[in-house]
Amino acid sequence: MWRAFFNANCNLDDLRKLVLDLTGTGVHVQFIKESLVFTGKDSPMANLLLSVMGAFAQFERELIRERKPYLAEVVQAQA
Numbered sequence: 001m002w003r004a005f006f007n008a009n010c011n012l013d014d015l016r017k018l019v020l021d022l023t024g025t026g027v028h029v030q031f032i033k034e035s036l037v038f039t040g041k042d043s044p045m046a047n048l049l050l051s052v053m054g055a056f057a058q059f060e061r062e063l064i065r066e067r068k069p070y071l072a073e074v075v076q077a078q079a
Helices: 002-007 012-024 044-078
Strands: 029-031 036-038
Touching (some): 012 029, 012 036, 012 044
Antiparallel strands (some): 029 036
């Protein structure tokens, strides 16, 4: 889910807000691959892992955005 979320151009703050909003209404948020469950009564370690996961996804997306113009130039030059 988190990859799909970050592919939708959301950032770390959006992810944290979404998890807080959902758990605030009683929904449990589970990241299956990462074995993380958020219930609203989360451990500091779970919050840290969510932040690290989100930060890496945001970093990856920003790198891709940064490289797109360069890649377009390379493709045009090869055509």
